[in-house]
Amino acid sequence: MTDRERTESSLAILGVREGVSMQDLKRAFRRKVSALHPDVNPGDAIAAEAFKKVTAAYEHLKSLARESKKPASKEKSITQATPATYKPPRPAAQPAAGGAAAMPLDELALRLKHSQNIYVRFHAARAIGEIGGKEGVWALVQALEDADRRVVSEAVMALGKLRARLAAMPLIQLHKKNVPTHKRQIEWALEQINTPIAAKYLKQIGAAAPPPPDQKSETKKNNFNIA
Secondary structure (H helix, E strand, O other): OOHHHHHHHHHHHHOOOOOOOHHHHHHHHHHHHHOOOOOOOOOOHHHHHHHHHHHHHHHHHHHHHHHHHOOHHHHHHHHHOOOOOOOOOOOOOOOOOOOHHHOOHHHHHHHHHHOOOHHHHHHHHHHHHHHOOHHHHHHHHHHOOOOOHHHHHHHHHHHHHHOOHHHHHHHHHHHHOOOHHHHHHHHHHHHHHOOHHHHHHHHHOOOOOOOOOOHHHHHHHOOOOOO
16 A cells, blocks of 8 residues: 555545644544543444554554645754764653553543543553653543542542642532542642642632652552552
8 A cells, every 4th residue: 555545545544634723633532542442442443443453544544644844944954964963863752662641642631531440540550650741631631530549539639740730620519429538638739739720729719738649658548559
């Protein structure tokens, strides 16, 4: 298959037009895989194969979009640089092969939202916390409503470490639900975020600046293996 044929096939699989924006491409990808994800269809070989094709199509179109955004003058400036002045960029650190952090953010967000496996959701929340970014923060905010307290705990800690300002109100609302296992962690996260509304709420409830919660001891207390 030629590159052009692969592009046309990828566009057809995702149901988008050529020149689609990155935002619309991500939306189309999420719509397609939400119903095909292996965690949603355990043991379904047809869904698994379709999921692979959708993911491959998305990665291909995403790489094309990135190439099109590269400045036209970049290649010229590099070729014109002398050996004495040109320094190639250092390669970015690569996550460990096979680990959750090695997955794309879109895949992690889908696992966090749709997986029926608590352990999968937990590790997805942890990996998203390491990646960060606006989309990562939104995925973690949604995880505050997870049915399992350990996943919620990981999302709270990640939002605090990321100092995610847009998470202030969701965290305050969660704190008001009077969930004892999360209160100390939420107060710590709000202290890290340190927005006016977070500071006002902490003052209102009379919370002193709490030390960072010991996540390992909290996890051990919940009998949850995070190795």
